[in-house]
Amino acid sequence: MTALTLRNVNKSFGDVHVLKDINIDIEDGEFVVFVGPSGCGKSTLLRVIAGLEDASSGEVRIGDDLVNTTPPSKRGIAMVFQSYALYPHLNVRKNMTLALKQEKQPKEVIEERVSEASRMLNLEDYLERYPSELSGGQRQRVAIGRAIVRHPRLFLFDEPLSNLDAALRMNTRIEIANLHAQLSASMIYVTHDQTEAMTLADKIVVLRDGRVEQVGSPMELYNNPANKFVAGFLGSPAMNFLPASVLGEDGSHTIGIRPEDLKASGSGPLKATVRHVEELGGDTNVVAEMDGHTITVRMFGQFPVKQGEALSLTAPEDRRYRFDASGGRITS
Amino acid sequence: MNKARSNPLNTTLMHGALILYTLIALFPVFVILINSFKTRKAIFREPLALPNSESFSLIGYETVLKQGDFFLYFQNSFIVTVASLFFVLLFGAMAAFALSEYRFKGNTLMGLYLALGIMIPIRIGTVAILEMMVATGLVNTLWALILVYTAQGLPLAVFILSEFMRNVSDDLKNAGRIDGLSEYAIFFKLALPLVRPAMATVAVFNMIPIWNDLWFPLILAPAEEVKTLTLGSQVFIGQFVTNWNAVLSALSMAIIPVLILYVIFSRQLIRGITSGAVK
Numbered sequence: 145m146t147a148l149t150l151r152n153v154n155k156s157f158g159d160v161h162v163l164k165d166i167n168i169d170i171e172d173g174e175f176v177v178f179v180g181p182s183g184c185g186k187s188t189l190l191r192v193i194a195g196l197e198d199a200s201s202g203e204v205r206i207g208d209d210l211v212n213t214t215p216p217s218k219r220g221i222a223m224v225f226q227s228y229a230l231y232p233h234l235n236v237r238k239n240m241t242l243a244l245k246q247e248k249q250p251k252e253v254i255e256e257r258v259s260e261a262s263r264m265l266n267l268e269d270y271l272e273r274y275p276s277e278l279s280g281g282q283r284q285r286v287a288i289g290r291a292i293v294r295h296p297r298l299f300l301f302d303e304p305l306s307n308l309d310a311a312l313r314m315n316t317r318i319e320i321a322n323l324h325a326q327l328s329a330s331m332i333y334v335t336h337d338q339t340e341a342m343t344l345a346d347k348i349v350v351l352r353d354g355r356v357e358q359v360g361s362p363m364e365l366y367n368n369p370a371n372k373f374v375a376g377f378l379g380s381p382a383m384n385f386l387p388a389s390v391l392g393e394d395g396s397h398t399i400g401i402r403p404e405d406l407k408a409s410g411s412g413p414l415k416a417t418v419r420h421v422e423e424l425g426g427d428t429n430v431v432a433e434m435d436g437h438t439i440t441v442r443m444f445g446q447f448p449v450k451q452g453e454a455l456s457l458t459a460p461e462d463r464r465y466r467f468d469a470s471g472g473r474i475t476s
Numbered sequence: 477m478n479k480a481r482s483n484p485l486n487t488t489l490m491h492g493a494l495i496l497y498t499l500i501a502l503f504p505v506f507v508i509l510i511n512s513f514k515t516r517k518a519i520f521r522e523p524l525a526l527p528n529s530e531s532f533s534l535i536g537y538e539t540v541l542k543q544g545d546f547f548l549y550f551q552n553s554f555i556v557t558v559a560s561l562f563f564v565l566l567f568g569a570m571a572a573f574a575l576s577e578y579r580f581k582g583n584t585l586m587g588l589y590l591a592l593g594i595m596i597p598i599r600i601g602t603v604a605i606l607e608m609m610v611a612t613g614l615v616n617t618l619w620a621l622i623l624v625y626t627a628q629g630l631p632l633a634v635f636i637l638s639e640f641m642r643n644v645s646d647d648l649k650n651a652g653r654i655d656g657l658s659e660y661a662i663f664f665k666l667a668l669p670l671v672r673p674a675m676a677t678v679a680v681f682n683m684i685p686i687w688n689d690l691w692f693p694l695i696l697a698p699a700e701e702v703k704t705l706t707l708g709s710q711v712f713i714g715q716f717v718t719n720w721n722a723v724l725s726a727l728s729m730a731i732i733p734v735l736i737l738y739v740i741f742s743r744q745l746i747r748g749i750t751s752g753a754v755k
Contacts, residue, residue: 196650217656229647233669246656290655302647 145172145207147298147330148193153202155185155192155354162188164354166202170298170332170347175324178334179341179377180351186334187302189351193332194300195219207297217246222291223300226307228283230275230290236262237271240290254293261292264326265319281312288323299331305340317343338378342366350374372471375400381429383465384439391459396466396474403429403442405463412456416441418449430455505731512536512724519720536721539712540729543722545700549708554733556618556704557686560625561679567626568633568678569641569671573663575634576641577649587638593631598624599691609696616699624692629682640674641667676741683741687734705730 148170155163162185170176178186191197193204195216204211211219222243230239237258244254262268265285275283284304291299304320305313321344324331335341341348342362350357350365350373358370362378369375375383383400391399391414408430416432416439428447431440432455441457449455466474510526511519518531525531540546575587598605605624606615614620644667652662668675693707709730712722 191650194650194654196653216650216654221654223651223654225647225651227645227647229645229651231648231651231666233665242657243655290651 146170146205147172147174147207148332149203149205150193151203151205153189153192153204154200155188155197156200162354163192163199166354166356168349168356168359170330172330173328175321175331175333175344175346176349177341177345177347178332178349178351179336179338180357181377182336184351185354186336186351188354190223190300190302190332190334193298194221194223217243220297221300222294222296222298223302224284224287224291224304226303228275228287228307230283230286232275235272235274236267236278236286236289239275239286240293243290243294257293257295261289264292264323265289280308281316284308284316285319288320292323292327297330299329301331301333303335304333305335305337320344338380342378348378350377369465369473371473372398372400372467375465375467375473379403381440381442385467386434386437386439388466390435390437391464393464393466397469398467398471399459400465400467401459401463403440404444405460406439406441407458407460408441408443408447408455409458410456412458414457414459416455416457418451418453418455421449421451432457508724508727512721512728514721516721519724533721536719536723536725537729539719539722540725543708543711545703545708546726548701549703549705550729550733552618552702553687553705553730556621556625557683557733557737559618559622560629560686561682563622563626564629564633564682565675565679568630569637569668569675570663571630571634572637572641572671573667575638576644587634590634591631593627594635598628602691602695606695614696616697616702618697618702620696621692621702621704624696625682625686625689629678629686632681633678636678637671637674640671644670679741680738683734683737687730 146169148168150166150168153163153166154161166189168176178189180186188197192199193206195211195214199212206219206221231242234242240258240261241254244257258271259268262271265288267282267285267289270278270282270286275286278286284307287304301320305316308316317340320333324344333340333344345362347359348362348365349359352373358365358374360368365374365378369378372385376385379402381403383402384406385398385400388394388396388399393399414434416434418430418432419438420431422429422431423446425446427445428443428449429440430443430447430449431438433439434457441455468474507523511523513527513533513536514525514531515533515535518525518527518533522531527533571590575583575590609615609620614623648666648670649662652666657665688706689704690706690710693702693704697703698707705726709723709726712719712726
């Protein structure tokens with residue numbers, strides 16, 4: 145069964161066309177990540193799905209119901225915001241129960257769901273506290289708890305980890321992944337961070353300028369990007385792009401090669417000069433210059449190389465991605 | 477920590493300046509207060525002296541209280557001030573919420589129109605207002621004053637509050653919408669508590685001019701049973717003889733309710749409830 149169907153969804157603010165003919169299907173239980181640079185319309189799309197913005201045209205279906213004109217609270221969704229958006233004057237328990245009270249659920253149901261959610265998120269000790277007395281990570285858990293208690297058909301996450309520090313971000317990421325496994329609910333997650341997208345998603349939707357660039361599993365997108373934008377957006381460090389002539393090829397305009405596919409060897413045909421070395425311990429990123437183009441080489445393990453040294457590289461033929469002048473992928 | 481801020485010399489200077497200002501600001505009030513407890517002769521002989529056993533007298537307060545209607549005036553002033561503030565804050569906050577929250581055609585224009593009143597003194601329209609009040613039969617009622625003061629206070633209230641309403645997190649309002657709160661519930665339960673400090677500011681700004689106003693009570697409600705305190709005190713100021721004891725006593729007593737209202741609102745100025753809402 146499909147959890148969400150978008151058909152030719154458009155959204156304009158005055159003259160600004162923010163979403164252009166969006167078509168997406170999300171299956172039940174799928175974890176879908178919308179990813180793209182800031183201003184690509186991913187948050188607007190989420191808000192259209194939530195009902196906080198109306199689509200200018202097109203169909204939004206949640207389950208089998210057309211919800212274009214349904215108010216947010218009746219759509220069977222729950223949303224977690226970047227800024228947590230907890231009610232400051234209510235304690236944790238009341239934050240979580242407000243929506244259920246609005247739905248006029250019986251007391252026992254509310255009680256049961258709150259204890260279920262607080263057990264899942266380790267919030268049992270904090271139920272009587274106010275948001276101002278909680279740390280950032282705890283607030284985010286309360287925000288997630290507020291979504292869980294509603295038993296929604298669709299979870300919406302709007303950059304939920306952006307306000308957390310790096311260590312907490314990783315923990316919470318794992319918690320969200322576990323939560324998805326436990327609840328087996330359909331989830332949509334918006335982020336500009338490709339690491340979050342790659343690690344969490346069953347399916348990634350890459351957006352740019354209000355258009356869907358490509359949809360697929362993380363590895364599909366990584367191994368088989370449809371165009372230069374997707375190739376450059378996913379993967380860290382980002383893919384290197386060089387004019388085809390530099391690599392002595394013709395028939396394409398630009399050639400992309402991932403930093404880990406460039407191999408340093410004494411006899412390599414490509415000569416580069418090291419400009420900067422990032423030693424991470426586990427691996428080493430070398431930023432080098434080749435014919436006036438900056439490239440990144442990712443070496444596994446520790447690699448003794450100094451700024452200004454010469455580097456010989458090979459770029460295996462079968463690891464090259466070829467793009468035409470407009471950025472489209474050439475596959476042959 | 478910032479060194480300049482903890483420098484004892486700076487702190488002393490700062491406190492010195494503040495204390496000096498406080499003394500200057502409180503001095504006239506102090507003079508009124510001490511003279512209200514003195515005999516008429518003592519007021520004129522040594523206006524700045526404290527009342528002593530010789531000059532102490534409650535004659536002013538006795539005169540005022542014997543005047544009979546004084547408590548009625550008091551009550552009128554209080555009703556007018558509180559009701560006007562209530563309407564200014566309620567409608568001001570509602571308009572501010574609408575202006576900052578909803579996109580509609582002419583939003584900016586509407587905002588400018590509502591702010592126009594800041595620049596045009598309402599007293600220019602006194603004749604028209606009087607005509608309207610006569611036509612609606614509101615002359616010599618407290619409602620006439622409440623309506624005029626509400627209109628007078630709204631422009632500034634809308635202007636200040638819409639700035640604060642814009643700062644109320646969109647996410648919070650959207651979370652409310654997703655949780656099934658109505659727009660009214662979002663306004664009253666989420667937005668209003670967060671702009672409380674701004675509302676207190678608006679209330680304080682509006683309260684004093686309303687309480688002290690003589691113009692509109694004199695024109696719109698001069699009848700005995702709806703006289704406000706300021707208007708009522710004018711009976712002691714004659715063209716030839718002024719009962720200074722009574723005037724000073726009446727003024728002293730008039731300070732008290734404003735003081736109480738001010739304390740109530742200034743406590744609201746203390747922030748803290750907003751922290752933890754977002755971020």
